[in-house]
Amino acid sequence: MDTVTPPPARFDPRGLVELDERVPGTAEIDGDRASFDARELTTRQINLELRRLVYELGIREVTVRNPGAKHSLGVGILARCKVTFEGSLGYFACGLIDGPEVHITGRVGWSACENMMSGVCVIEGNAGSLTAAALRGGDVVVKGRVGARTGIDQKGGTVIALGDAGSMTGFMMQRGRQIILGNAGHGLGDSMYDGTLYVGGKVASLGIDCVPGEWTDADTEFVTRKFGIYGLGEPPELQKFVCGKKLYNYDSLEPSERKMVL
């Protein structure tokens, strides 16, 4: 007897997932460049269209108009290309990217460039909290101010903020650098393991085990180079903060490791 298998049920009682997987294909393509209007598209459709242009058609310069502060746009792009968002993005913008050069003309919400591996992200406006969380490589440049816990758990790369930064900036950072030109909030560099924080303005308070560092020529070279790349002019006088390395001892071995050595 023939049995008819019903198609798998596709519903989402929470209203959270967009099941529409149709690639809109609405981009205007001009040689190696493309642009499309995101106003009427869902988050998923925008990301699918981006992927089609970058991966399938190999287009290297994409402009997205009217992103309308939607969340999770431009995530997970793993190719060298240029992406411009004309407007503001919501939460989780451009997370997990590896390679692209992203330019956002508006602002971004929380957790922009989270876990970015490499590439560049320039944000003309402000950024929310948790910007560049767990950043592993590449540069994140915010021309406005950034929220709390910028570069939390940062493992590499560089964050540059021209405005103020919120509390707990560089919380638990393990590597990489941050240049904050404005004031920094309470608990700067709290529980940081390694890495360097440069601050141009006032620091409300230092976090646990974050101490002023000694300025070297390498710092001058690094800051000047980064300012040069992004056309930010002559860098102002900065204070440097590093890990005091008092919270734990880098030289000590785990008990099991010590046994092996002995």
Add this chain to the structure above:
Amino acid sequence: MCGIAGIIYRNGNGAHRLGSDMTRMLQSMKHRGPDSTGYALYRRPSNELIMRIKLADGEANGDIEYADRLRHRRHEVEARLRAAGARVDSIERINDYTIAATLDYDGELKHVADYVESVPGAEVLSAGSALEIIKDLGDAHTVGGSYKLDGYVGTHGIGHVRMATESDVDISNAHPYWAYPFSDVAVVHNGQLTNYHQWRRRLERMGHRFASDCDSEIIAVYLAQKMAEGDTLEQAMRNSLEDLDGVFTYICVSEDALGMAKDELAAKPLVLYEGDDMVVLASEEMAIRAVIDREIETYDPYESEVMVWTR
């Protein structure tokens, strides 16, 4: 998670489409809280006292005596309004279980509100010369539609979409909360308060009543207590940063002002747009974009910030 939103028009002549603006903002944040939706809306202040009263928590659910019980409660509430010394100008039946009474009353608000709440099952949702709180289960389209808020004209308001984490999903546990018995003050909150029971016991000993088990109600009652002690709204909000533990961003409104407060960890989001014509704030920028269709500059307030705008 929860989503909160607020809007205050700076040229406060009251001729603004507040109801539809709030619905658009709250609907765009439905993913932050699909359980219930609430509004605290302000019309131009009148000389009368507007009291919104809930007679039961939603629909009948198969209770065959439901209609009788509601009729009885409605009569009883009207009788007690009069017994408390209020002149009832009109009573509007919003739906089966909600009424809006317009009163001529110049006595103490707590007196008349307590009288109404002495009817079993009745709860005063809001009271004041301008404030009206509307809250029910469902998303903003459902609530805004069934309470006909699209044409609501007002000066400022706040709203909330709820993802219940601390207490039941019903109307009593939905936001906004009125700062009982403080006229025209309401609060919406995103977060969790960890010293809820301490403050609830303390405030109950002072004589405050609680209509729900929701931790957010503490903020409204706390502000009411501080204002009764002589604080301004802004002072009371500043004190709350010290006194309340947990993570929170809340928006509160009075007859002529709208304010926000954020805890010292800055753990709950809020995006702010300050324009010449209006101030709009919401948990997500998407909600602000739902009412302003042009490129705007927004920012997030920092930790321990308290801001107040007047209309």
